[in-house]
Amino acid sequence: MARHPYRFDRDAAVGDHESGAAEAADRLAAQPQIGAAAAKSAPDSGLPALRVSANRRYLEQAGGAPFFWLGDTAWELFHRLNAEEAAYYLRTRAEQGFTVVQAVLLAELQGVTTPSAAGRLPLKIGASGLPDPSLPDTDGDDSYWRHVDAVLDEASRLGLYMALLPTWGDKFNQMHGAGPEIFTADNAYAYGRWLGERYGGRGHLVWVLGGDRPLSTVAHFAIVDGMVRGLKAGGARQLMTFHPKGAESSSHHMHGEDWLDFNMIQSGHGEREIANDKRVAADYGRTPVKPTLDGEPCYEDIPIGFRSENGYFDAADVRRAAYRAVLSGAFGHTYGHHSVWPMAPEPGLYASTDFVEAGDFFLMGWRQALRRPGAEQMRHLRALIAPHLGSAFRPxxxxxxxxxxxxxxxxxxxxxxxxxxxxxxxxxxxxxxxxxxxxxxxxxxxxxxxxxxxxxxxxxxxxxxxxxxxxxxxxxxxxxxxxxxxxxx
CATH class of the missing domain: 2.60.40.1180 (Golgi alpha-mannosidase II)
Structure with a gap:
C-alpha cells in the first residue's frame, strides 16, 4: 500500500512475573530506535485529565467539572483509516457532540498481521516467529505509532478524550477471531511499560484493559495484571477500566481490583430485549462503590443476535439503551454503529477474520453510517443530562x-x-x-x-x-x- 505522512488536513490470578517482565522490558529499551527517550510521545496539553468524583458515582475533569461520557466505538480507527480519513471521522463525531472515542491499538481484524492503511505493522516479529508485543515497530517517520500519535493529537485538538484498548482480547484468548495469541505475562508487562512511557503524559486518555474476551485461565489474569503493572511502571496515571465480553460487566472479573477505576458493561448485540438498565443497577449497588456505564450496547444497524433474519437494531433501540442506562445511574453512555467500529469501506462483501459475510451483514460504508439517526440523536442525551450530572444525580x-x-x-x-x-x-x-x-x-x-x-x-x-x-x-x-x-x- 502507498504510505502517507502522518499529519492531518485540518480542513478536510496472578503469579510473580517481575523478573521475566523486567528482562523483556530491558530488551525493549535496549533497541536504539525505541529507547526510553524515543519511546515518549509528545505530552498532550489540551484537555484536563479525568478522575473519579468524591462520591465515586461519576467522572470529573481535574478542575472538578463533572464529565459526561458520550462515547463511540471506533475499534479499528488506527488500523483501517489513514490520516485524512481519521481526521474526517473525529471531526464528525466532535461536531455531533461526542466526548469520547473508544479505539484499539492492536486491533481485532488482523491488526498485528495485516498492515495499516499506510502499509505499516505495529509490532516486529520476535524469536517465536510471531509479532512480539515487546518489539513495537517505530522505525521511520511513517511508523504505525507515529500515526497513532497524530490521531491522538487531532482528537485532543477537537476536544475528544480517547479510551484506548492496548490490545483486543483475541491476542491473548483466541476463542474466536484472528488472533494470533501473542501475549504472555512478561511481554504484556513490557508492552504496557512502553505504552506508559510513550502516552502516560497525555491527559485526554483512559486505558481500557480486556477486549471482548473472557478471562478463562490463570494465564489470562496474569496477562491483564502484567499489562496494568507495566502501564503504571511506565508512568501512566490515567483512569483504567476493563472491556468485558458481551452480556457482562467488568465487575464480574475485576470489581475488587484497586486499579479498576470504573466499571464498563458490554450489554452487546445478542439480546432482543434492551436490559442494560438492569446491569447498570447491579453495578450501582456493588461495594466498593465505583462509577459504571454501558461501553458497548446494541449497535445501530447490526443484525439482532448477528443474524439478519432476526432484523436489525435501529435508532429506537439505541435510544432506549442510552436513556435506560443513564437514568439507572450510569455516568454516561457509548453509542456504536455496526459499520463504524470496523470502518467497513462499503456495503456488500467485507472479508476480514470472522467477517466473511454476505452484504446483509454490513448495510453501508462507515462514512454514510456516521450520519445515521441514532448517532445524530445522541447529542440530545448529553444536552438533557450533562448540565445536571454531579453529586446529587441518582436513580x-x-x-x-x-x-x-x-x-x-x-x-x-x-x-x-x-x-x-x-x-x-x-x-x-x-x-x-x-x-x-x-x-x-x-x-x-x-x-x-x-x-x-x-x-x-x-x-x-x-x-x-x-x-x-x-x-x-x-x-x-x-x-x-x-x-x-x-x-x-
Whole structure:
C-alpha cells in the first residue's frame, strides 16, 4: 500500500512475573530506535485529565467539572483509516457532540498481521516467529505509532478524550477471531511499560484493559495484571477500566481490583430485549462503590443476535439503551454503529477474520453510517443530562407510582431540583407526587429524537394508596419514546 505522512488536513490470578517482565522490558529499551527517550510521545496539553468524583458515582475533569461520557466505538480507527480519513471521522463525531472515542491499538481484524492503511505493522516479529508485543515497530517517520500519535493529537485538538484498548482480547484468548495469541505475562508487562512511557503524559486518555474476551485461565489474569503493572511502571496515571465480553460487566472479573477505576458493561448485540438498565443497577449497588456505564450496547444497524433474519437494531433501540442506562445511574453512555467500529469501506462483501459475510451483514460504508439517526440523536442525551450530572444525580425509581415490564419498562432519575422519567413507547406515566416532596413542580416533555421540549399537564387520578399524577405523552408507538421532565419551581 502507498504510505502517507502522518499529519492531518485540518480542513478536510496472578503469579510473580517481575523478573521475566523486567528482562523483556530491558530488551525493549535496549533497541536504539525505541529507547526510553524515543519511546515518549509528545505530552498532550489540551484537555484536563479525568478522575473519579468524591462520591465515586461519576467522572470529573481535574478542575472538578463533572464529565459526561458520550462515547463511540471506533475499534479499528488506527488500523483501517489513514490520516485524512481519521481526521474526517473525529471531526464528525466532535461536531455531533461526542466526548469520547473508544479505539484499539492492536486491533481485532488482523491488526498485528495485516498492515495499516499506510502499509505499516505495529509490532516486529520476535524469536517465536510471531509479532512480539515487546518489539513495537517505530522505525521511520511513517511508523504505525507515529500515526497513532497524530490521531491522538487531532482528537485532543477537537476536544475528544480517547479510551484506548492496548490490545483486543483475541491476542491473548483466541476463542474466536484472528488472533494470533501473542501475549504472555512478561511481554504484556513490557508492552504496557512502553505504552506508559510513550502516552502516560497525555491527559485526554483512559486505558481500557480486556477486549471482548473472557478471562478463562490463570494465564489470562496474569496477562491483564502484567499489562496494568507495566502501564503504571511506565508512568501512566490515567483512569483504567476493563472491556468485558458481551452480556457482562467488568465487575464480574475485576470489581475488587484497586486499579479498576470504573466499571464498563458490554450489554452487546445478542439480546432482543434492551436490559442494560438492569446491569447498570447491579453495578450501582456493588461495594466498593465505583462509577459504571454501558461501553458497548446494541449497535445501530447490526443484525439482532448477528443474524439478519432476526432484523436489525435501529435508532429506537439505541435510544432506549442510552436513556435506560443513564437514568439507572450510569455516568454516561457509548453509542456504536455496526459499520463504524470496523470502518467497513462499503456495503456488500467485507472479508476480514470472522467477517466473511454476505452484504446483509454490513448495510453501508462507515462514512454514510456516521450520519445515521441514532448517532445524530445522541447529542440530545448529553444536552438533557450533562448540565445536571454531579453529586446529587441518582436513580429514582420511587418517582414511579407503577412501572411496566419488558419493552415498556421505564427508567427514572433525579438531581437537584429536577427529575426525569423515560417512557420507551410513549405510554402514559404515573408519578407518585409524594416522592417529589412538598414544593411546587412543573412538568414538560422532552423528545429524544429532536431535543424539542413541550408542556406536560397532569391528570390527577385516585388510587387506593393515595393520589397519582398521570402524564399522557404527546404520542405513542414503536419509536415514539419520550422523557417526562419534572422541575422544582
Amino acid at each position: 429514582a425509581p420511587e418517582l414511579l407510582a407503577s412501572n411496566r415490564s419488558g419493552d415498556n419498562r421505564m427508567a427514572s432519575a433525579r438531581s437537584e431540583r429536577i427529575a426525569w422519567i423515560y417512557s420507551p413507547n410513549g405510554l402514559y406515566v404515573d408519578v407518585d407526587p409524594a416522592a417529589l416532596g412538598s414544593g411546587a413542580w412543573s412538568a414538560g416533555w422532552f423528545c429524544p429524537r429532536t431535543g424539542i421540549r413541550s408542556e406536560a399537564l397532569p391528570t390527577a387520578i385516585a388510587e387506593s394508596g393515595g393520589s397519582v399524577a398521570r402524564f399522557v405523552a404527546p404520542g405513542s408507538g414503536r419509536g415514539c419514546d419520550w422523557i417526562l421532565t419534572i422541575e422544582e419551581e
